[in-house]
Amino acid sequence: MSIDDAITSLRQGEFILLYDSGGRENEVDMVVAAQFVTPEHISRMRQNAGGLICLAINDSFAQKLNLRYMHDILSRSSDIDTDSKQMIMGTAPYGDHPTFSISINHKKTFTGITDLDRALTIKELAKLYNSNEPKKEFTSTFKTPGHVPLLLASNGLLASRQGHTEMSVYLAEISKLIPVTAICEMMDSQTYSALTVDKARKFAKENAIPFIDGKELLEFSKVH
Numbered sequence: 001m002s003i004d005d006a007i008t009s010l011r012q013g014e015f016i017l018l019y020d021s022g023g024r025e026n027e028v029d030m031v032v033a034a035q036f037v038t039p040e041h042i043s044r045m046r047q048n049a050g051g052l053i054c055l056a057i058n059d060s061f062a063q064k065l066n067l068r069y070m071h072d073i074l075s076r077s078s079d080i081d082t083d084s085k086q087m088i089m090g091t092a093p094y095g096d097h098p099t100f101s102i103s104i105n106h107k108k109t110f111t112g113i114t115d116l117d118r119a120l121t122i123k124e125l126a127k128l129y130n131s132n133e134p135k136k137e138f139t140s141t142f143k144t145p146g147h148v149p150l151l152l153a154s155n156g157l158l159a160s161r162q163g164h165t166e167m168s169v170y171l172a173e174i175s176k177l178i179p180v181t182a183i184c185e186m187m188d189s190q191t192y193s194a195l196t197v198d199k200a201r202k203f204a205k206e207n208a209i210p211f212i213d214g215k216e217l218l219e220f221s222k223v224h
């Protein structure tokens with residue numbers, strides 16, 4: 001299936017599968033546009049993917065919310081001693097910096113972890129994108145720490161970093177959707193490892209879900 005098929009699915013609030021490359025995580029994430037997320041999407045990501053359900057946002061939105069990478073927040077914190085700062089992740093084993101920022105819960109959640117709660121947090125954060133006062137609404141409507149990790153896409157998207165964070169946000173942007181995505185790595189409960197790309201492709205085919213290869217997406221982004 002093509003990038004056009006992925007755009008169609010994302011616009012319909014359906015999942016796509018997104019593979020980065022053998023040169024980095026070598027993982028396939030389930031991806032859905034955050035504006036359409038329902039408890040059913042969260043349930044499917046838990047059961048069919050099984051990784052960490054995260055919320056990726058583009059750089060301009062992150063700037064409006066005054067969000068920072070967690071590694072920067074921790075590095076600058078005067079509450080953390082020098083030895084402990086050695087723990088802060090600079091680059092992951094596959095070479096990229098992590099995109100994690102703070103984690104959030106919508107204030108109307110209870111524990112924050114249920115399918116209902118996480119869907120509320122994710123959908124409401126996407127809704128905030130069109131707010132006239134996003135920062136004010138963000139700080140008054142969400143709590144941290146929470147059960148939905150925020151991931152900050154690099155400015156320039158694929159030209160800067162080729163992670164699922166940037167690729168999923170790029171796909172939302174070219175779909176003319178709010179550039180906020182819910183993503184989750186696919187795991188294999190038989191091998192206790194990441195699902196292989198071949199198994200993920202089979203899953204995609206069996207379930208009629210568009211499968212996007214990061215290398216193809218990168219080439220596409222260079223000419224569009």
Ligand SMILES: O=C(CO)[C@H](O)[C@H](O)COP(=O)(O)O
Nearest residue numbers: 029052054099163164165166
């Ligand atoms: O680590 C992650 C958060 O669960 C995932 O790999 C997610 O795909 C985002 O990270 P990246 O942009 O590095 O691929």
Ligand SMILES: [Mg+2]
Nearest residue numbers: 025027092185
């Ligand atoms: Mg990862």
Ligand SMILES: [Mg+2]
Nearest residue numbers: 025027163164
């Ligand atoms: Mg990833």
